[in-house]
Amino acid sequence: MLELIPRPSLWDIVDLLIVTLIIYKVLTYLAQTRALQVLVGIFVILVLSVVAKFLHLYTLSFILNNLLTIGILALIVIFQPEIRRILARIGESQFGITTSEAxxxxxxxxxxxxxxxxxxxxxxxxxxxxxxxxxxxxxxSGTVIDGKLTKELLITIFWPGTPLHDGATIVRKERVYKAGAFLPLTLNPKLPQTVGTRHRAAIGITEESDAVAIVVSEETGAVSVAYSGKLIKNLDPQKLKKVLKGLLIKKSEKRGILGFMRKENEETV
Structure with a gap:
């Protein structure tokens, strides 16, 4: 009996591990969005469809099967943002910003x-x-600035009372590209109510793209960095520099960013 079962080769094991890893990564990502709840609903409909077919409930089985067919097309429309984010992550570069290291x-x-x-x-x-x-x-929206990035320019833009201080400033290569821009807010339901609009916008833009966002809290003065939908909070200048170097400059330094975050045990959301 056992002789009839083919012995798995090394490539079969590698194939299985790759598929398992892909499924794990997709589910981990979807767990942070509303998509997981919908997938659970589809799974329930699928189970009911199998049960209906087994019990010869032909009318119910017909309705559920057609519902699943329509549901697949609906999913593409409903979860278009999530699909776009996943594809953006796949095509995302592992290097920093597109400018010289210096x-x-x-x-x-x-x-x-x-x-x-x-x-x-x-x-x-x-x-x-x-x-x-x-x-x-x-x-x-946003106002095009196209000025060389300096400490003085950034402080001037965000100085209270100036026309552009409420929005986000976009840095492209070595220049301040735009100021007073509005960003998409995150829809992550797991964020606590204490997370303000600036931080939600920072998380939102890093969910949609590979950008890195730096937030300074007006209430507490705390500095945070958002990347890939996560928020690293309460960074002093030294830690902020280390995080930004790891994310923006060298691939070799980026490998150590997760270790740095674990080591420093910063509060993340």
């Missing part, structure tokens, strides 16, 4: 200095650094 170092330094000053002065800010994915499809 210029990237300067950008990180200027952002860290500006964030530290605004944190001390309790000036709210939202700085989004564009990487490989163009943000024009996600950013609404």
């Amino acid at each position: 210029e990237a170092e300067r950008i990180v330094e200027e952002i860290v200095r500006a964030a530290a000053q605004m944190s001390e002065d309790r000036i709210g800010a939202l700085i989004v650094v564009e990487r490989e994915i163009d943000l024009d499809n996600y950013v609404e």
Whole structure:
């Protein structure tokens, strides 16, 4: 009897592990969205369809089968944003911003200095650094600045009372591309009510793209970094610099970013 069962080869095991990993990654991602609840509903309908067929309930089986067929088409429409995000993650580059390493170092330094000053002065800010994915499809309105990124320019933009201080500032390569921009807010239901609009916008844009967002809280002065839909909170200038270097400059440094976050045990959401 056992001789009839084919012995799995090494490639069969590798194939199974790859499929398992893909399913795990997809479910892990969907668990952070409303898609998981819908998938559970589809699974229930599928089970009911099998039961109806087994019990020869032909009318119910017909209705459920057609419902599943229509549901597959509906899923593509309903979850178009989630599908786009997954495809964006697959095509996302593993390197930092598209500029020279020396210029990237300067950008990180200027952002860290500006964030530290605004944190001390309790000036709210939202700085989004564009990487490989163009943000024009996600950013609404905003005023084109096209100025060289400096600490002084960032503080001037976010200074209370200025026309552009409420929106987000978009950094493209080594320049401040736009200011006063509006970003998509995250729909993550797991976020606590205490997470404000700036932080939700930061998480939202990093869910939609591979951008990195830096947030300075107006109420507490706390500095946070959002990346890939996650938020690293309460960063002092030294830790902020290390995180931004890991995310924006070198692939070798990025490998250590998860270890850094675990080591420092920062509060994340």
